[in-house]
Amino acid sequence: MSIGRLVILGVGLIGGSLALALKKQGMVAQVVGWSRREQTLQKALELGVVDRAEPDLAKAVRGAEIAVLGVPVGAMEVMLRQLAPHLEEQTIVTDVGSTKGSVVEAVRHVFGEPPPRFVPGHPIAGIERSGVEAAFAELYQGRRVILTPVSQTERHAVATVRAMWEGCGAEVVEMEVTHHDEVLAATSHLPHMLAYSLVDTLARMDESEEIFQFAAGGFRDFTRIASSDPQMWHDICLANRDALLVMLERFRADLAQLSDAIRAGDSDYLMQTFLRAKRARDRFCG
Amino acid sequence: MSIGRLVILGVGLIGGSLALALKKQGMVAQVVGWSRREQTLQKALELGVVDRAEPDLAKAVRGAEIAVLGVPVGAMEVMLRQLAPHLEEQTIVTDVGSTKGSVVEAVRHVFGEPPPRFVPGHPIAGIERSGVEAAFAELYQGRRVILTPVSQTERHAVATVRAMWEGCGAEVVEMEVTHHDEVLAATSHLPHMLAYSLVDTLARMDESEEIFQFAAGGFRDFTRIASSDPQMWHDICLANRDALLVMLERFRADLAQLSDAIRAGDSDYLMQTFLRAKRARDRFCG
Numbered sequence: 001m002s003i004g005r006l007v008i009l010g011v012g013l014i015g016g017s018l019a020l021a022l023k024k025q026g027m028v029a030q031v032v033g034w035s036r037r038e039q040t041l042q043k044a045l046e047l048g049v050v051d052r053a054e055p056d057l058a059k060a061v062r063g064a065e066i067a068v069l070g071v072p073v074g075a076m077e078v079m080l081r082q083l084a085p086h087l088e089e090q091t092i093v094t095d096v097g098s099t100k101g102s103v104v105e106a107v108r109h110v111f112g113e114p115p116p117r118f119v120p121g122h123p124i125a126g127i128e129r130s131g132v133e134a135a136f137a138e139l140y141q142g143r144r145v146i147l148t149p150v151s152q153t154e155r156h157a158v159a160t161v162r163a164m165w166e167g168c169g170a171e172v173v174e175m176e177v178t179h180h181d182e183v184l185a186a187t188s189h190l191p192h193m194l195a196y197s198l199v200d201t202l203a204r205m206d207e208s209e210e211i212f213q214f215a216a217g218g219f220r221d222f223t224r225i226a227s228s229d230p231q232m233w234h235d236i237c238l239a240n241r242d243a244l245l246v247m248l249e250r251f252r253a254d255l256a257q258l259s260d261a262i263r264a265g266d267s268d269y270l271m272q273t274f275l276r277a278k279r280a281r282d283r284f285c286g
Numbered sequence: 287m288s289i290g291r292l293v294i295l296g297v298g299l300i301g302g303s304l305a306l307a308l309k310k311q312g313m314v315a316q317v318v319g320w321s322r323r324e325q326t327l328q329k330a331l332e333l334g335v336v337d338r339a340e341p342d343l344a345k346a347v348r349g350a351e352i353a354v355l356g357v358p359v360g361a362m363e364v365m366l367r368q369l370a371p372h373l374e375e376q377t378i379v380t381d382v383g384s385t386k387g388s389v390v391e392a393v394r395h396v397f398g399e400p401p402p403r404f405v406p407g408h409p410i411a412g413i414e415r416s417g418v419e420a421a422f423a424e425l426y427q428g429r430r431v432i433l434t435p436v437s438q439t440e441r442h443a444v445a446t447v448r449a450m451w452e453g454c455g456a457e458v459v460e461m462e463v464t465h466h467d468e469v470l471a472a473t474s475h476l477p478h479m480l481a482y483s484l485v486d487t488l489a490r491m492d493e494s495e496e497i498f499q500f501a502a503g504g505f506r507d508f509t510r511i512a513s514s515d516p517q518m519w520h521d522i523c524l525a526n527r528d529a530l531l532v533m534l535e536r537f538r539a540d541l542a543q544l545s546d547a548i549r550a551g552d553s554d555y556l557m558q559t560f561l562r563a564k565r566a567r568d569r570f571c572g
Contacts (some may be wrong), residue, residue, distance in 0.1 A: 074571035187501045196563045201540045212570030215473045221507040226567045230560035274516035277482045280489035283511045284498030
């Protein structure tokens with residue numbers, strides 16, 4: 001695949017790493033970067049993540065074959081609204097948002113019917129660091145990218161976005177929008193809430209200093225995801241509220257039962273729960 | 287320091303690694319191993335973890351300078367009861383249990399007054415693997431070991447146990463028994479409950495196979511501790527029930543508040559919580 005001009009709207013870790021990967025593979029002739037912040041654009045240019053930094057949105061998208069929306073999901077609708085008047089017919093648009101229902105809804109708000117060349121996407125490749133400084137070409141190697149085309153989406157556009165991600169070393173799968181949001185609520189959004197909540201619970205204790213000192217190996221791994229970007233997670237919570245609340249309810253009910261079993265000294269319940277979890281973990285996660 | 291004879295009662299990851307570390311440092315003349323299971327003893331001998339495998343408890347402890355209790359905390363009282371009639375006056379006894387209140391209680395049940403040469407201890411060095419096959423000499427390097435002597439404990443005995451662990455590269459700290467159990471409930475026991483409960487919640491969902499397939503990087507780290515030994519965690523839950531329940535209640539209340547904030551779309555609450563957690567994580571855990 002060979003992309004003439006690609007524009008990244010909102011250059012951060014995700015969009016920046018995509019640009020670096022495509023360049024490394026020689027799959028793109030020119031990468032244009034746009035960002036709300038002048039400083040970010042400057043840095044993207046300095047780091048060689050983009051070939052051209054363009055603070056004017058209309059100019060940035062002109063002549064682009066592919067436009068990648070890299071803004072947080074909470075900023076997606078505003079971004080789309082600014083983008084709409086300048087979007088050329090040939091440009092394939094995709095996003096990298098962690099929730100897909102909210103993005104498709106934003107698209108409907110702005111365009112009415114979703115444009116046939118808009119391909120909702122989600123590379124599952126978050127790390128704790130964020131920002132264009134953290135971008136690197138290998139981020140997507142062996143990672144999964146989920147595309148959630150809707151009925152209006154052109155197959156050709158989907159194929160192009162798929163080829164772009166596969167070129168970066170990712171495995172691309174397609175999924176229904178709502179199913180994506182349910183799966184991610186379970187595997188990513190819920191765990192992040194637990195990590196944030198746990199760290200916050202401990203941080204607000206009187207002995208927090210001492211407590212973190214004695215945090216053992218497992219705890220460090222466990223809480224690593226609580227170092228992720230708060231704004232991004234704020235946006236995800238609200239954008240995927242319904243699916244996340246379903247999972248939170250389910251988890252809270254299970255944790256309440258576990259607490260009851262501990263209180264009651266219910267050995268069987270504890271052994272069964274821990275064994276089932278260990279087997280699932282060992283089976284699925286190696 | 288130079289130990290003439292050390293006996294490990296219950297040779298697993300923790301006791302086995304201690305034996306290997308002491309041997310590597312040339313700090314012990316002979317390591318005797320005792321285990322309920324013939325097979326474990328055989329393996330410990332084959333792996334060079336112990337110099338002598340002794341299935342007879344009375345013979346195993348005879349002439350020992352230091353006896354290390356490596357059995358799960360739930361088996362501690364039975365072990366102590368079997369040990370008591372054979373324990374020689376000069377032998378310093380220490381344990382490696384993850385809870386200390388329950389161990390001191392077991393000691394009181396068996397001996398009445400805690401023996402002056404019993405030093406309750408806890409090396410914070412758990413990994414997910416268990417068993418003597420997983421033992422390695424470097425496990426304790428840079429790790430912490432908490433000793434929780436009681437008023438009856440001889441300072442000389444504490445100093446000996448301290449020197450033993452320091453010789454293995456560990457940093458030794460002393461703490462009150464109940465304080466140890468509170469700190470560990472917060473930093474280790476609660477996180478393990480969350481990891482087990484999360485994996486179990488997901489494993490029992492209809493789409494569990496698919497869900498684990500899409501579990502991203504953060505999730506793997508997050509759930510790694512759910513691979514730990516179920517029997518050990520069953521024992522810890524019951525042995526440290528009170529302190530663990532306090533932490534579970536606190537966490538559940540905080541998680542309920544976070545759920546409410548997500549439901550209400552309370553942006554301020556979400557941002558504040560995530561920021562506070564990120565700051566604490568970054569500050570304390572690097």
